[in-house]
Amino acid sequence: xxxxxxxxxxxxxxxxxxxxxxxxxxxxxxxxxxxxxxxxxxxxxxxxxxxxxxxxxxxxxxxxxxxxxxxxxxxxxxxxxxxxxxxxxxxxxxxxxxxxxxxxxxxxxxxxxxxxxxxxxxxxxxxxxxxxxxxxxxxxxxxxxxxxxxxxxxxxxxxxxxxxxxxxxxxxxxxxxxxxxxxxxxxxxxxxxxxxxxxxxxxxxxxxxxxxxxxxxxxxxxxxxxxxxxxxxxxxxxxxxxxxxxxxxxxxxxxxxxxxxxxxxxxxxxxxxxxxxxxxxxxxxxxxxxxxxxxxxxxxxxxxxxxxxxx
Numbered sequence: 001x002x003x004x005x006x007x008x009x010x011x012x013x014x015x016x017x018x019x020x021x022x023x024x025x026x027x028x029x030x031x032x033x034x035x036x037x038x039x040x041x042x043x044x045x046x047x048x049x050x051x052x053x054x055x056x057x058x059x060x061x062x063x064x065x066x067x068x069x070x071x072x073x074x075x076x077x078x079x080x081x082x083x084x085x086x087x088x089x090x091x092x093x094x095x096x097x098x099x100x101x102x103x104x105x106x107x108x109x110x111x112x113x114x115x116x117x118x119x120x121x122x123x124x125x126x127x128x129x130x131x132x133x134x135x136x137x138x139x140x141x142x143x144x145x146x147x148x149x150x151x152x153x154x155x156x157x158x159x160x161x162x163x164x165x166x167x168x169x170x171x172x173x174x175x176x177x178x179x180x181x182x183x184x185x186x187x188x189x190x191x192x193x194x195x196x197x198x199x200x201x202x203x204x205x206x207x208x209x210x211x212x213x214x215x216x217x218x219x220x221x222x223x224x225x226x227x228x229x230x231x232x233x234x235x236x237x238x239x240x241x242x243x244x245x246x247x248x249x250x251x252x253x254x255x256x257x258x259x260x261x262x263x264x265x266x267x268x269x270x271x272x273x274x275x276x277x278x279x280x281x282x283x284x285x286x287x288x289x290x291x292x293x294x295x296x297x298x299x300x301x302x303x304x305x306x307x308x309x310x311x
Contacts, residue, residue, distance in 0.1 A: 061141040066149075068259075068306025070132040074155035074197065077297040079124050081192060083174050084273060084291045091293070092285075093174045096121035097189075101162045117173045117180045117189075124194055126155040134304060136205070145207040149224065153265070153300055156196035170194045174277075174292065176285060186282040192292050193278065198231040199300070201265065203243060216251040220261070228267055233275040233292065240268040249308070257308040267298040 082093040097117035131154065138147025163169045173180055175189040182188075203226035210219045222245035230237050247261020275292040282288070 061139060063137070063139050063311040064145075064147075064308050065311065066134070066136040066138070066147070066259075066306055066308045068134045068304045070134055070151070070153070070263075070302050070304040071128070071130055072132050072153045072155070072300045072302035073128045074126045074153070074298070074300045076124075076126050076155075076197070077299075078270065079294070079296040081172065081174065081194075081275075081292055081294045083176070083190060083277075084275075084293045086287060086290075092176045092290075094177055095175045095179070097173045097175060097180055098122070099163075099168045099171050101168075102164050103168055117175075121172055125158040125160075126197060127158040129153055129155045132302070134306070138205075140209075140310075143209045145205075145209065145220075145222075147205045147207065149201075149203045149205055149226075151201050151203070152199070153201070153302075154196060154198040155300070157194050176283075182281065186284040187280060188284050190283070190290060190292070191278040191280070192233055192275065194233065196232070197298065199228050199267075199298070200231075201228040201241060201243075202226045203241070205243075205245070207245070209249070218249045218251075219247070220249060220259075221246055222261075230267065230272070230298070232272060232294065235272075235275050237272050242266055242268070245304075247304075255310040257310070258306070259308060260303065260305050262301065262303050264301045265299060270295050270297045272296070 081096070082091040085091045098119040098121050099116045100118050103116045132152055134149060134151035136147040136149035138145050140146075157170055159166055159169060170193050172192050172194065173189045174192065177188045180189050203224040205222045205224035207220050207222040210221070211217075223243070224245075225240070225242045228239050228241045230239055243263060243265040245261045245263045247259055249257050249259040251257050272294040273291070275294060277290060277292050279290075283290075
């Protein structure tokens with residue numbers, strides 16, 4: 001085998017391994033994922049089985065649009081939330097509590113008693129997201145593609161089934177002391193409600209199609225950079241990001257290409273400040289008006305299934 005053929009073989013094996021690993025996780029939750037199985041079977045067939053002679057020359061430039069459905073897995077490391085620091089970068093938060101599993105206090109999100117906060121805070125675990133989408137418009141010439149992509153990824157707080165009221169898993173008390181207290185002078189804590197993470201990203205990608213124009217199945221690599229608008233705690237913050245993709249495309253019609261790839265997306269910067277808080281009553285100590293700050297390294301990965309239309 002030539003050096004190029006060896007390189008293509010390595011890329012194919014790596015791509016298929018990544019797709020198999022991600023799809024195995026998906027199929028364990030979605031037992032009837034026939035489409036994923038069908039695509040995987042199709043992709044492992046020999047390239048020669050799809051060889052054709054009448055393909056539009058790659059030397060002619062083409063505009064195209066992509067649309068894809070994505071299943072992503074958020075990897076949020078070092079998630080920590082505190083009251084926003086005010087003096088010498090020191091937060092007033094000393095401890096954190098969550099509601100008891102059998103608590104009914106937030107059923108109507110009105111009646112609050114300090115006795116409800118008795119569980120020590122555990123770092124938030126985010127669930128995988130199944131309602132993620134991406135679309136892009138691009139230009140291809142020879143083996144190079146350049147595209148502007150918009151994608152949406154989301155991940156909710158994991159529901160472990162322990163809370164009598166599911167919404168209670170979102171509530172965290174940031175306490176200005178060792179214990180929660182409430183009396184006639186006021187309260188010593190603020191509340192945050194974690195509704196999960198939603199990320200709308202705009203990325204400029206450069207992609208390279210590895211094999212020649214005479215194959216229907218084409219391995220490809222992409223690298224990109226851009227900006228993300230991340231929504232958490234009812235506030236949107238902008239961060240820079242970068243990503244990579246590795247996948248396979250299959251020509252199903254003269255102007256239509258199906259593709260499957262695995263992707264990795266990393267957000268640059270782990271600080272999210274001035275997040276929304278809730279105060280019931282009056283705070284005992286200053287400041288009376290405050291906000292929250294989150295530290296979190298956010299990245300996500302997954303598998304994408306889509307269609308490309310050549311214009």
